[in-house]
Amino acid sequence: MQTNNLKESLLLTLVFIAVGHLLWSTTASGARLVSKNSLTLASKNSHHSTLLNKKTKALKKSEYSWQQTDTSTALLYGQKVVWQLNHHKKYDKPYFYPVRVAGQEAELAALSPADHPWHRGLWFTWKLINEVNYWEENPKTRLSAGRTNIKNIAVMLNKDYSAKIILEISYAPEAKPEVLTETRIISISAPNKSGNYFMDWNLDFKAGNELVVLDRTPPQSQGGPVYGGYAGLSLRASQNLTQPLYSDATGWKNSQGLVGHGQRAQWMDLSGVLDAKTKVKGGITMFNHPANPNSPVPWYVYEDKQFSFINAALLFDKPLTLKPTEQLKLAYRVFIHSGVISNNVIDQAYKSYFKI
Helix, strand or coil: CCHHHHHHHHHHHHHHCCCCCCCCEECCCCCEEEECCCCCCCCCCCCCCCCCCCCCCCCCHHHEEEEECCCEEEEEECCEEEEEEECCHHHCCCEEEEECCCCCCCCCECECCCCCCCCECEEEECCEECCEECCCCECCCCECCEEEEEEEEEEEECCCCCEEEEEEEEEEECCCCCCEEEEEEEEECCCCCCCCEEEEEEEEEEECCCCEEEECCCCHHHCCCCCCCCCEEEEEECCCCEEEEEEECCCCEECCCEEEEEEEECEEEEEEECCCCCCCEEEEEEEECCCCCCCCEEEEEEEECCEEEEEECCCCCCCEEECCCCEEEEEEEEEEEECCCCHHHHHHHHHHHHCC
16 A cells, blocks of 8 residues: 555564563653553654644643553543553453543543444444444344454553554454454644544554455445445444534535445544533544545435434455465554534545645
8 A cells, every 4th residue: 555554564574473471561762551462662752734723722641541451552642541552352242432532521432322323432343344244233142253353562652652552463263264454654743732533543454365355235326225335444432422523635524314325435524512501512534545445435325313423345346356375455544523614624634645
């Protein structure tokens, strides 16, 4: 995709070479590294340009702190979680929840709502792999027929409150050999003075020794149900979100009920009122990398009362087949921001990141 990113990805995967049991050491770069069965690896922290809200009082760096357990990694501002990556190996599927603009009380994402308990805040999940379901879950076990197994994780927490998280993931039907592997690198910028920040997702998949078919429930336009078409990077927005506004890079906007959509754009934003009492506003923008297959990506939208959902639906139009040992590389940026921002501002952020 991008040469530097590929080199960095290859280098960072060395973290997973088993040489011992390392906990909370400090590297020369000032990064705190947490990993099991891993090599210590110091890396330069990348600083991304961020967007400032001039109406917001500047946040204090001294109020940030890290919080970590065996199953989660989180950034706090004061006593409130800004973002938390949950990576409990028992329940598969790493996901971000809560997700907030730093300094805000209101949440941007929803975890396991009653209508779809397998919706996990901000997360990436395939729908079908070789006709096995990796999306919906057994409500008692919280597991899918297709298992998304977290094999290893390494976390680098930097003094400026940026972070880099590396996951090794395997995909396999229950109690059967893996059919697909993934190295996932998520780089999270330090929040700016307004509390806004980016998450850069780089996903490197490799098929096993058999053909792999990545699929979805077909959309209504192809004879499927009205809700068909989704798979991949997804956001289930907070059920407290009101006055939702969807917008994309083409200028399209929507605030009404909608299921499906499927129109192509390089980014999609979902914003709205996050708290009915305080009227505080915020949103999340997903940027699709132009080098991703099927770009510009079709976007899946589901808006119905307390059900606000967006998905970078690269399989919306058709399945994707990987030959034995073939690789698939995907990259996205997720922008967590305060307020409802204009298309022009988002366009500039998109172009700045991808240097278009």
